[in-house]
Amino acid sequence: MAQLSDDCFAFGGPMRSIDETAALIASKLSAVEEVETVPLALADGRVLARDMIAPLPLPPFTNSAVDGYAVRGVDLPHGAETAFAVGGRVQAGMAPDMAVSPGQAVRIFTGAPMPEGADTVFMQEDVRVDDSGRVILPPGLKRGANVRPAGEDVTQGDMVLPAGHRMRPQDVALAAALGFIDVELRRRIRVAVFSTGDEIVAPGTARGPAQLFDSNRFMLMAMLARLGCETTDLGILADDRELIADRLGEAAGTHDLILTSGGVSTGEADCVRAVIERAGTLVFWRVAIKPGRPVAMGVIGGVPLIGLPGNPVASFVTFAHIARPAILALAGARPQPAIPTPVRAAFSYRKKQGRREYVRASLRATDDGGFEAVKFPREGAGLLSSLVATDGIIELGERTTLVEPGQVVRFLAYSSLV
Numbered sequence: 001m002a003q004l005s006d007d008c009f010a011f012g013g014p015m016r017s018i019d020e021t022a023a024l025i026a027s028k029l030s031a032v033e034e035v036e037t038v039p040l041a042l043a044d045g046r047v048l049a050r051d052m053i054a055p056l057p058l059p060p061f062t063n064s065a066v067d068g069y070a071v072r073g074v075d076l077p078h079g080a081e082t083a084f085a086v087g088g089r090v091q092a093g094m095a096p097d098m099a100v101s102p103g104q105a106v107r108i109f110t111g112a113p114m115p116e117g118a119d120t121v122f123m124q125e126d127v128r129v130d131d132s133g134r135v136i137l138p139p140g141l142k143r144g145a146n147v148r149p150a151g152e153d154v155t156q157g158d159m160v161l162p163a164g165h166r167m168r169p170q171d172v173a174l175a176a177a178l179g180f181i182d183v184e185l186r187r188r189i190r191v192a193v194f195s196t197g198d199e200i201v202a203p204g205t206a207r208g209p210a211q212l213f214d215s216n217r218f219m220l221m222a223m224l225a226r227l228g229c230e231t232t233d234l235g236i237l238a239d240d241r242e243l244i245a246d247r248l249g250e251a252a253g254t255h256d257l258i259l260t261s262g263g264v265s266t267g268e269a270d271c272v273r274a275v276i277e278r279a280g281t282l283v284f285w286r287v288a289i290k291p292g293r294p295v296a297m298g299v300i301g302g303v304p305l306i307g308l309p310g311n312p313v314a315s316f317v318t319f320a321h322i323a324r325p326a327i328l329a330l331a332g333a334r335p336q337p338a339i340p341t342p343v344r345a346a347f348s349y350r351k352k353q354g355r356r357e358y359v360r361a362s363l364r365a366t367d368d369g370g371f372e373a374v375k376f377p378r379e380g381a382g383l384l385s386s387l388v389a390t391d392g393i394i395e396l397g398e399r400t401t402l403v404e405p406g407q408v409v410r411f412l413a414y415s416s417l418v
Helices: 018-028 169-177 216-226 241-254 272-279 312-330 384-388
Strands: 035-039 068-071 082-090 104-108 120-123 135-137 159-161 182-186 190-196 230-237 257-261 280-285 295-300 303-308 341-345 356-365 371-375 392-396 408-413
Touching: 018 312, 068 082, 068 135, 159 169, 190 216, 190 241, 216 230, 216 257, 216 312, 230 241, 241 257, 241 272, 241 295, 241 303, 257 312, 272 280, 272 295, 280 303, 295 312, 303 312, 312 384, 356 408, 371 408
Parallel strands: 082 104, 190 230, 190 257, 257 303, 341 371
Antiparallel strands: 035 182, 068 104, 068 120, 082 135, 280 295, 295 303, 341 408, 356 371, 356 392, 392 408
16 A cells, blocks of 8 residues: 655645646655466456567468459459469468469368468459369459468567556457466556435435535546445445544555545635644645636545535546546556547627636537537536536636637547546
């Protein structure tokens, strides 16, 4: 587990940008050291602990890319069709036991090894067979066509996936093609999650007239699961300083990260602040982001703590841009910044200079084959329906003050944020 000094995140000075904040968090956190050998089928979403080196080339042998007829390149027809005798047949999975003679073709199928001497394959759709069984090949085909050389995809000894790479389904497929049955991965990071406040109750329990069902905790645990974390649900902690202090201390002893929702503002009822200041250090960051304040970073018992806002949209946005980089750093993963897609705005919007804002939007196809972003009609940070009814968020930079219809803006799909 990470063991940090209480003041490792402390700073003074002006308000920080979201990029500076995320970079500072990641720079202070070290990856978990434990490594596990895990079956390849369970590797998706996990982080490689070692470089993956190719033990063989891909493909391991030269083979046909199509169903057709294999010939020698020196025999290719020029100027007119040419008839070739068919001298054998090679199916996929079968080792050829013949060599191609001059003026001869071999029937071959996709994935089958090339017979000795052959280096070019005619697609079966481009040829015809005459009454005597000869294959008639057209002119114009280039030497080497429709053949996959050994090592065309991967050379033996290549580093195909680096340590710190977060595995995806296509990475699992590549590892399988190279013959791996298990991989060495960083262990999953352990995250303790809780919500705070007397104003929320768990779904399925009795709700008072002035209370809300807790939604953030479930959203955060779902996002953590997508990042490959092991989560401990600490439930809802009432506004009781002694209770919160006990639970935070317990969580710090067995987890790599503590993630909270709500209770980190400066209001009198937000007692998490006082508890953490007493047990460790909690720094309230002046982060130039909307929606998103307040966001907190602290250390308790040597373990990092991230306090997200209680409003669900703000909690979602700050998780994506602050908690996610911290989690990836703890997991030993290389940074994975979300890549925005340029689209045209179908709305007008004004904002303050000096802060980054995220506007919920849906994408709509345009007549010219592009896409435009349609802003959700309301802006409240407590509107869960706005996250459900939209496709992602528009990122408006610190210098932007006005968006007009037709202007190119940066769109981040929700799928890119977890």
